[in-house]
Amino acid sequence: MTSKNDVPRRFAISTRGKTSDKYHRILEAAVSVFARQGVHQSTISQIAKEAGVADGTIYLYFKNKDDILVQFFNYKTKQVFSLFREDVDKADNSIEKLHNLVRRHLEEFQRNKSMAVVYQAVTHENSVVVKPQIREVSKMYLDLVAEIIEKGQEEGSIRRDLYIGLVKRFILGAVESAINNWLHSGGKYDLVSMSDPLIDLFIRGIGNK
């Protein structure tokens, strides 16, 4: 009904160029506030204040409050997840690829703690508004892991008697739980240092021989 931005206004604005880039300022502010207070406890006023704009300005860039979350996934999260593939491609064998994937994953989420908090919260609440976005981002990741596993099986470095549908989710879940633990600890230790021990557990298991 409304003629509001089905195509995000940021394009129109970035052509106008300059310093403004209010779209990103608002998005970053929102994620920061969401992380601090929880999505549902955050108000438009708080986000506007944090972004240094008027309340109404937010509605020039986002359809409504929910849309901020949708854009967060469409823009920010998808961008981060696409970085992972780069690092995976740099490695030659699948074990190394797995290392690179997990390391980069932990790096990016450590670097952007607010994003990590919001991502964890939203993907575990059964939010109807961002369900498609979550599925898409998840699929990107799971497909990437599946590729690595299959390649490892060809190389002979990974067991062939694995149900890949389970394994890929197992790996994603374990990494995300490492992130979740780190967040619950207040982000005090170095998350990236968890990378190698985590991979070691994936590969060798906890069993003796």
Added chain:
Amino acid sequence: MTSKNDVPRRFAISTRGKTSDKYHRILEAAVSVFARQGVHQSTISQIAKEAGVADGTIYLYFKNKDDILVQFFNYKTKQVFSLFREDVDKADNSIEKLHNLVRRHLEEFQRNKSMAVVYQAVTHENSVVVKPQIREVSKMYLDLVAEIIEKGQEEGSIRRDLYIGLVKRFILGAVESAINNWLHSGGKYDLVSMSDPLIDLFIRGIGNK
């Protein structure tokens, strides 16, 4: 804020017997509504209607809306998690104990899907109101896993070169991610059947030999 029942009223009531089930009816109703709509989208009115009581009645048993969530963890979740120890104790060796723990965990969460949904959502949102409860429940679980791991190391069935602090979280995280995947799938398949493949991954890892 108010000086109302910091000691939950249910004790006073359960000694009186009989009507004390209202406390539980409300709690079950709340979990059911929370699971369906999300904690923040649920209203006191909806819970009251589902419990078959008046809105005001809820405030005779709970300090406020947040308190319902607190009681959910204090009463319901803690009770379920204490079941796990029983099953662990039934087993003789640590590998079997791990099997029993994970199977029972999946069983209980499959049996009580609403609880599972709420548990997943709340433990991943950075909620300040239930943080102590989550820590306590987590600790119960992690301690149990740690005991099992340590016993397994004594028995020789589990590698000694493990950082237990990581491993126990790794296992909890992997199980929870299995639950989360099951929930996202709509609870269509049998969650308990994931138990053995999951344990296999823990023990043997994905690496070849």
Added chain:
Amino acid sequence: MTSKNDVPRRFAISTRGKTSDKYHRILEAAVSVFARQGVHQSTISQIAKEAGVADGTIYLYFKNKDDILVQFFNYKTKQVFSLFREDVDKADNSIEKLHNLVRRHLEEFQRNKSMAVVYQAVTHENSVVVKPQIREVSKMYLDLVAEIIEKGQEEGSIRRDLYIGLVKRFILGAVESAINNWLHSGGKYDLVSMSDPLIDLFIRGIGNK
């Protein structure tokens, strides 16, 4: 979606009896405010204040702001219009019936000036929300006039070469315009005294012989 009052809550409340009757207090207050400020310029707060209730209370009795207008037509206006038939039935011949109708019409609208103002405004703005209500009330009136005209034609007191569809609207329109003129004048003169001259114009026309 909401379980709100499709059946007006006033029934539930009037059984509770007593002085409250908030439904009518709010309705009267709303009409009064609407008349003073115009429907669209009136706020829920103003109505609540005039009714002596809290803003939120209004939503216990009305679905939303529009619903107040709908209820105004369903309850108040329809009730007034049904009075007209009584007076019409008291008269023996159709000319007298027409006199009674017009007199009572002017009487009621003079007695309830706020209602008159709101009625005039709403029936002439092409309001989608009360269109069915307006049609219904109009039909009641037009049917009544048509009956009178037809009876007069049988009696021989009214011309037979009339297009009743036009005449009945002509009469309603002329009466309403008398009301409108009275309102524009500030309600200073006696509206009811217009009744006889108006009927005289209907009957005899302005033509000489």
Added chain:
Amino acid sequence: MTSKNDVPRRFAISTRGKTSDKYHRILEAAVSVFARQGVHQSTISQIAKEAGVADGTIYLYFKNKDDILVQFFNYKTKQVFSLFREDVDKADNSIEKLHNLVRRHLEEFQRNKSMAVVYQAVTHENSVVVKPQIREVSKMYLDLVAEIIEKGQEEGSIRRDLYIGLVKRFILGAVESAINNWLHSGGKYDLVSMSDPLIDLFIRGIGNK
């Protein structure tokens, strides 16, 4: 409030020629939008879009939103009503003058349905902003009718025992109600064809003999 153009800018502009049509484009657009959505449901943005100008441009030609309505009456309505006198002057006797007046009235309002809709709505809502304009336009019309009536009385074609103050309003009201009925019907039939039957009712009345 502001010291801006109390003397409408259009004069300044029309002497400059050329672009002055923006004033009229905005005015026409406004009337069209007002008719479609109702005055209060219409936004400056909608009007600007329909006029093909920027929102801010409207404020170069109109003090504020209310002023558009004021200008509508001052410019558009007054212009249309002044046409009526022309047609009245063309006729020789007062009955014919009355015919011409009513026919032209219905013609113009049928031709310009948007204007008709807005005119009906605004003159019946008790709007304080256009009250003087409405009075002035009404007076033009009523004076014209009064002249005709008086002339008819001199000619002997119209009854002398009439209260002219009532009759002139009666006639205006009846014509307006014909327009209103036509609008409520969706403008489906030919409004101008109502002219003769309407006049017949004025002149001869509904009474027999």
Added chain:
DNA sequence: AATGAATGAGCGTTCATTCAT
């Protein structure tokens, strides 16, 4: 104890108006 009508603070959203470009 139980009720549910009443409250009013608080929030999302709209939109007339301004003003730097």
Added chain:
DNA sequence: GATGAATGAACGCTCATTCAT
């Protein structure tokens, strides 16, 4: 003159909480 991004006051509506019955 013309633009349209930005503003923020204002409003409709929700809902946790209270309290008279």
